[in-house]
Amino acid sequence: MAASVQIPPQPVPPYPEEPLARRRTGFVWSERYMWHNTGSWAGSVPCGIAACRGAFNQPGVHYENADTKRRLHNLLAACGLLEQLQPVKPRMATVKEVARFHSEEYIASVLEMSNAGGG
Numbered sequence: 001m002a003a004s005v006q007i008p009p010q011p012v013p014p015y016p017e018e019p020l021a022r023r024r025t026g027f028v029w030s031e032r033y034m035w036h037n038t039g040s041w042a043g044s045v046p047c048g049i050a051a052c053r054g055a056f057n058q059p060g061v062h063y064e065n066a067d068t069k070r071r072l073h074n075l076l077a078a079c080g081l082l083e084q085l086q087p088v089k090p091r092m093a094t095v096k097e098v099a100r101f102h103s104e105e106y107i108a109s110v111l112e113m114s115n116a117g118g119g
Contacts, residue, residue, distance in 0.1 A: 024084075024085065024086040026086045027087060028089075029073060033090075038064050041060060
């Protein structure tokens with residue numbers, strides 16, 4: 001019979017702002033998020049029929065659209081979960097915050113595209 005090994009519990013790192021048990025999940029919401037237009041899309045589907053020449057495209061509505069975002073918000077409210085979340089006021093992210101996840105080159109290219117009216 002193999003001996004069991006007892007692994008001591010690992011300490012939870014301290015969170016200086018408040019204890020973990022009292023922390024709440026934040027929810028950032030603004031109607032302005034619904035104004036982001038992803039446009040339509042076309043999915044390429046393989047086709048074995050010679051007339052299709054290998055694939056065809058069927059246009060559709062992008063999955064990330066105002067209706068799906070509003071539906072999520074309304075479902076959270078309807079089931080009572082929204083009132084358990086901590087409301088977080090929307091604000092623009094700083095470049096320093098964005099740089100936690102994106103390279104300086106990527107940030108520069110997005111800023112350049114945005115300043116030229118795109119993006």
